[in-house]
Amino acid sequence: MPIDEHLAAVRRGLNRLGPREAHAAVRAGAVLVDTRPEFxxxxxxxxxxxxxxRNHLEWRLDPASGASVPEATGPDVxxxxxxxxxxxxxxxxxxxxxxxxxxxxxxxxxxxxxRRAGLPVTPPLSVR
Numbered sequence: 001m002p003i004d005e006h007l008a009a010v011r012r013g014l015n016r017l018g019p020r021e022a023h024a025a026v027r028a029g030a031v032l033v034d035t036r037p038e039f040x041x042x043x044x045x046x047x048x049x050x051x052x053x054r055n056h057l058e059w060r061l062d063p064a065s066g067a068s069v070p071e072a073t074g075p076d077v078x079x080x081x082x083x084x085x086x087x088x089x090x091x092x093x094x095x096x097x098x099x100x101x102x103x104x105x106x107x108x109x110x111x112x113x114x115r116r117a118g119l120p121v122t123p124p125l126s127v128r
Contacts, residue, residue, distance in 0.1 A: 007087065010094040016108045019117035022080050030078035031071050035092055036111065040084050044121040046114055057092055062099055075100050082107035
């Protein structure tokens with residue numbers, strides 16, 4: 001199956017959130033997770049988001065892994081993962097659902113959509 005078809009299929013199984021919906025969900029207790037690599041985070045971050053790069057995600061969010069973050073208290077945590085534009089995060093969220101984290105989803109449009117919506121972000125790092 002080509003990646004575009006796979007991505008579309010994965011997204012049909014997620015309750016993806018737009019930036020404002022994700023912001024409201026965080027205020028209600030959801031946890032934002034920034035999966036972007038360090039070089040992308042230099043463009044700014046979402047205050048309060050956990051930073052867990054994609055290659056560690058499942059182990060850090062699965063409470064049974066032995067390497068989980070303190071926020072990984074059980075399968076009912078509402079995880080909202082995001083990448084820069086919302087592609088890789090859909091695949092990541094589907095992987096989380098597949099390991100039993102049934103409330104996991106992603107931020108449609110990623111960090112770029114959050115910023116365009118005028119929601120809080122840290123300023124980009126200045127290059128010296």
